[in-house]
Amino acid sequence: MSAPPSPAPSPLPPLLEVQALRAELATRGGPLNMLDDVSFTLGHGRVLALVGESGSGKSATAFSIMGLLDPPARVAGGSVRFAGRELVGLAEAEMRRLRGNRIAMIFQDPMMTLNPVLTIGAQIVETVLAHAPVGRAEARRRARDVLGRVGVPGPEERLACHPHQLSGGLRQRVAIAIALLHQPDLIIADEPTTALDATIQAQILREVRALVTERRTALLWITHDLSVAEQLADDIAVMYAGRIVERGPATALLRQPIHPYTAGLIASLPRGRRGSRLTPIPGLPPTLASRPSGCAFRPRCGVAGPACAADPPWRDRLAGSAPGGAVRCVNPGQAVAA
Amino acid sequence: MLAWMLRRSFQAGLVVLAMTLLVFAGLHVAGNPVDILVPPDADAAERARIAAAFGLDRPLWRQYLLFLERATQGDLGRSFIYNRPALSLVFERLPATLELSVLALLIAAGFGISLGLFAGLRPQALLSRLIMAGSVVGLSLPTFWVGLMLVVGFSVRLGWLPSSGRGDTLALLGVDWSFPTLDGLRHLALPAANLALFKVALILRLTRAGVREVVHLDYVRFARARGLAPSRVVGVHILRAIMIPIVTVIGLEFCSTIAFSMVTESIFAWPGMGRLMIESIQVLDRPVIVAYLVAVVLLFVTVNLLADLLYRLLDPRVGPADAATGAGR
Numbered sequence: 001m002s003a004p005p006s007p008a009p010s011p012l013p014p015l016l017e018v019q020a021l022r023a024e025l026a027t028r029g030g031p032l033n034m035l036d037d038v039s040f041t042l043g044h045g046r047v048l049a050l051v052g053e054s055g056s057g058k059s060a061t062a063f064s065i066m067g068l069l070d071p072p073a074r075v076a077g078g079s080v081r082f083a084g085r086e087l088v089g090l091a092e093a094e095m096r097r098l099r100g101n102r103i104a105m106i107f108q109d110p111m112m113t114l115n116p117v118l119t120i121g122a123q124i125v126e127t128v129l130a131h132a133p134v135g136r137a138e139a140r141r142r143a144r145d146v147l148g149r150v151g152v153p154g155p156e157e158r159l160a161c162h163p164h165q166l167s168g169g170l171r172q173r174v175a176i177a178i179a180l181l182h183q184p185d186l187i188i189a190d191e192p193t194t195a196l197d198a199t200i201q202a203q204i205l206r207e208v209r210a211l212v213t214e215r216r217t218a219l220l221w222i223t224h225d226l227s228v229a230e231q232l233a234d235d236i237a238v239m240y241a242g243r244i245v246e247r248g249p250a251t252a253l254l255r256q257p258i259h260p261y262t263a264g265l266i267a268s269l270p271r272g273r274r275g276s277r278l279t280p281i282p283g284l285p286p287t288l289a290s291r292p293s294g295c296a297f298r299p300r301c302g303v304a305g306p307a308c309a310a311d312p313p314w315r316d317r318l319a320g321s322a323p324g325g326a327v328r329c330v331n332p333g334q335a336v337a338a
Numbered sequence: 339m340l341a342w343m344l345r346r347s348f349q350a351g352l353v354v355l356a357m358t359l360l361v362f363a364g365l366h367v368a369g370n371p372v373d374i375l376v377p378p379d380a381d382a383a384e385r386a387r388i389a390a391a392f393g394l395d396r397p398l399w400r401q402y403l404l405f406l407e408r409a410t411q412g413d414l415g416r417s418f419i420y421n422r423p424a425l426s427l428v429f430e431r432l433p434a435t436l437e438l439s440v441l442a443l444l445i446a447a448g449f450g451i452s453l454g455l456f457a458g459l460r461p462q463a464l465l466s467r468l469i470m471a472g473s474v475v476g477l478s479l480p481t482f483w484v485g486l487m488l489v490v491g492f493s494v495r496l497g498w499l500p501s502s503g504r505g506d507t508l509a510l511l512g513v514d515w516s517f518p519t520l521d522g523l524r525h526l527a528l529p530a531a532n533l534a535l536f537k538v539a540l541i542l543r544l545t546r547a548g549v550r551e552v553v554h555l556d557y558v559r560f561a562r563a564r565g566l567a568p569s570r571v572v573g574v575h576i577l578r579a580i581m582i583p584i585v586t587v588i589g590l591e592f593c594s595t596i597a598f599s600m601v602t603e604s605i606f607a608w609p610g611m612g613r614l615m616i617e618s619i620q621v622l623d624r625p626v627i628v629a630y631l632v633a634v635v636l637l638f639v640t641v642n643l644l645a646d647l648l649y650r651l652l653d654p655r656v657g658p659a660d661a662a663t664g665a666g667r
Contacts, residue, residue, distance in 0.1 A: 117655075
């Protein structure tokens, strides 16, 4: 007897479910909102790109999920469910068991993420030993294997190297290797290719994509670069001033952006004909202390009206079609028409 | 590496040369040792005989050249007072000073680093604020005053610890040491604590500043994101990164403790090199002063050399070229 074809969304709960996540930064003048009502879900084997300018809260979202937000910043509310388990308020020892094991993270600057005074081998081995009950010899063997898997040439010799003896691209491969070490369910990558040159960037994107597909690892890819998101992601969430303003399937969202901010980001990308002018978004993103109420993009928005002074509600991006994503704007559709 | 060490040795030689020159000139200005050596009732003939016996009748530059000539053969002269080779006098007193300084430094490093780590990792905690306030006190109180207060408090009022001398000693490698005996340790306690106080404050402030600086660096966050235990993040990743300035200061402090332990040694009647130096200055015993200073300069150079070598172990990015030119990081 043949099973009926199952619908596209899997019946399992999503791997990562972020609900109304709020983070604050304590200051002398009272707490400032770093993140406000951040919600998204990420399924097994899916790639979600979190896109936004510097200071939009992308990294804060990542560190909130990891439980690594350092004082004076803190998670002030909301929920992060990982494989059905609530991470907000989880005991530090429990959280540590997940970090680097079930949830791995890759940082932006490969020059800074590896400890300069320890060998590559020591840093991989300590990560193996943190989560696996194996001996040193076995840990070393795994370290060598994982370096080979991410395409580091001569892994055995590299283990004895210090980070400064490796190029930026190689260092980022080492960081990626460390992330893959325990075959995590989720990898959070915080702009991991930004600091690399374009050829290495493309190469690493391709390889990460392959490694992730192979193991059905979910990927939360943080970037300010829409073209990277386009190459890599299944879904895109656009962040502005601590909020997600639009989310949806990558191709649909890029082809037909609804939120004026998303549309502005796309218009500022170099694409299409050579020599065509880029259209920048006027103004600057607000600082943490000066975020306007209501829609924070309002002062820079071409179609803003009096209605934008109130918090814009979520609505479907495209009327009628269910998996089309959602947008937080009172004027959906107007920007595209312009 | 070898060239670098040779260059260092050559520099050390120049420093020693300049120092001896200064001591000869300085003591000549300070007074004539003959005045102290001859009995007050001696006549001119007796005076001349004694001056000739010590070679003090010759012009100063001749005395200096003679000193240099003998120094190249390892003879730094005989003490005017004890009539014994000056160098062996100094070395006799060395173990007492050495054990005092090493103990003081161990106390300073132990307390300084652990308190500094705590204050750096939990800057908001009440205890951290107390530690930092205490460190200001430790830095600003003069050593001699703290020494006197320790004697008044622990020896006179409470009667817990002895205030002077080395106590029982035990011969190890042909020299007497206080630290292996309980009574010796009791005698060491107060002078070592006195010497350590300033250094505890210094090292803890340095440690705290280092921790505050590296704790937010990516590689420390990455270490945490990899799920490493806090003991490993702090004990390996943070501590290794902040060790270089601390090692430098510990090295320099070790030298200065040995060189300038005179105050503490005088207060606690500790028969070390510092006391010998003070006594020798009072009687213008030039050979002992020179021998002492030569020993101290050589010690400074050696400890700095060791510290430089240690940098290389602590931080692989420090190359030999950096150290040779003196251009640190």
